[in-house]
Amino acid sequence: MEPDYEDLLPRNWEKLVQTWLDEDIPGFDVGGYVVGSKEETAILYGKTDGVLAGRPFFDRVFTLLGCKVDWLMSDGAQINTSSSDTGKVVVAKVTGSCRHILQGERTALNVISRCSGVATATFEAVQQAKAKGWKGYVAGTRKTTPGFRLVEKYALVVGGGATHRYDLSQMVMLKDNHIASAGGITRAxxxxxxxxxxxxxxEVETSNYGQAAEAARAGADIIMLDNFEPEELKSVSRRLKGEFPHVILEASGGITAETFHLFLEDSVDVISQGALTHGYNCLDFSLKIVAQ
Incomplete structure (x- = not known):
C-alpha cells in the first residue's frame, strides 16, 4: 500500500484553508443568494497535461462548506488530455448545495491549479535528470509564496522532488550575509x-573553490556552489568530491528548466531551483455544474 501524501501535513493544517475562505467571503454572497441551496453536482475537469497535486486542500475547502468530493484520480497521477475526445479529463465530482459549491469554486481551483503546477515542473525536472542517469536530488528552495508555503512544499514532494529546508528551523544555512556579519566562513x-x-x-553558501574548501574544513555538512557556470561547477565539484567525499554538494542559483540539464554532474548531489516554487505555470482546471 502506497503512503498517502496527506499524512505529510502538520497538525491543524486545515485552519489555513479556513483563512482562504474567510478572505474570499467577507460579506454578503449575492451570487449564492441567486442560486440558493438546492443540491447540485459539479465536475472538476483537468484541461492541461501535467501532474495532479493538491487533493487534501481542495477536499478541505468543500468539507468546510458541507460538500462531498469524489475523486477519480490520486495526487501524483498524470493528467493526459489527449486521452479524451473533449480535450479535458474528469478528475473529481463535487456534490452539495449550489451556493456552497460556488462559494468554494474559485478558492479550490486556485489552490489545485498552483499545487499541480509546482508538482508538474518538479516532475519534469526529475524525469529529465533520470533520463540522463543522474542520481541526485532535485530540490526546491525557500522562495515560496508567503502564506502558501505548505501547498508549494507539498507539491514538490508529489512531483518527486525534495523540499530542501522547509523553514529556517529545519537546517542551518549560512549565506553571504551571515558569513560577512559573523567574520568569515570558519567562524560562522x-x-x-x-x-x-x-x-x-x-550548509554554507560559497561562490568559489577556496570558500567551498574552507567550509568543508570547518565542518560544514553541505556546500552550496552558488551561481557557478556549468563548466566551472563540474570542475570545482569534482575537485571537492575528491578531497571531501563526505560533503554533500549542491548546485544552485539561476538554474531554470531550460538550463537544468547543463548542471547534471555526478559529483553534484543536489540541484535546487527557486523557479520550482516561484516561476511555475499553473495547470488549468474548471468546475462545471452538471445540467439537470
Missing part, C-alpha cells in the same frame, strides 16, 4: 555548530 560554522549540535546539518 563554529558558532552555528554550538547551537545546532550533532542532529542538524549545516
Amino acid at each position: 560554522v563554529e558558532v552555528a555548530r554550538r547551537a545546532a549540535g550533532f542532529s542538524m546539518k549545516i
Whole structure:
C-alpha cells in the first residue's frame, strides 16, 4: 500500500484553508443568494497535461462548506488530455448545495491549479535528470509564496522532488550575509555548530573553490556552489568530491528548466531551483455544474 501524501501535513493544517475562505467571503454572497441551496453536482475537469497535486486542500475547502468530493484520480497521477475526445479529463465530482459549491469554486481551483503546477515542473525536472542517469536530488528552495508555503512544499514532494529546508528551523544555512556579519566562513560554522549540535546539518553558501574548501574544513555538512557556470561547477565539484567525499554538494542559483540539464554532474548531489516554487505555470482546471 502506497503512503498517502496527506499524512505529510502538520497538525491543524486545515485552519489555513479556513483563512482562504474567510478572505474570499467577507460579506454578503449575492451570487449564492441567486442560486440558493438546492443540491447540485459539479465536475472538476483537468484541461492541461501535467501532474495532479493538491487533493487534501481542495477536499478541505468543500468539507468546510458541507460538500462531498469524489475523486477519480490520486495526487501524483498524470493528467493526459489527449486521452479524451473533449480535450479535458474528469478528475473529481463535487456534490452539495449550489451556493456552497460556488462559494468554494474559485478558492479550490486556485489552490489545485498552483499545487499541480509546482508538482508538474518538479516532475519534469526529475524525469529529465533520470533520463540522463543522474542520481541526485532535485530540490526546491525557500522562495515560496508567503502564506502558501505548505501547498508549494507539498507539491514538490508529489512531483518527486525534495523540499530542501522547509523553514529556517529545519537546517542551518549560512549565506553571504551571515558569513560577512559573523567574520568569515570558519567562524560562522563554529558558532552555528554550538547551537545546532550533532542532529542538524549545516550548509554554507560559497561562490568559489577556496570558500567551498574552507567550509568543508570547518565542518560544514553541505556546500552550496552558488551561481557557478556549468563548466566551472563540474570542475570545482569534482575537485571537492575528491578531497571531501563526505560533503554533500549542491548546485544552485539561476538554474531554470531550460538550463537544468547543463548542471547534471555526478559529483553534484543536489540541484535546487527557486523557479520550482516561484516561476511555475499553473495547470488549468474548471468546475462545471452538471445540467439537470
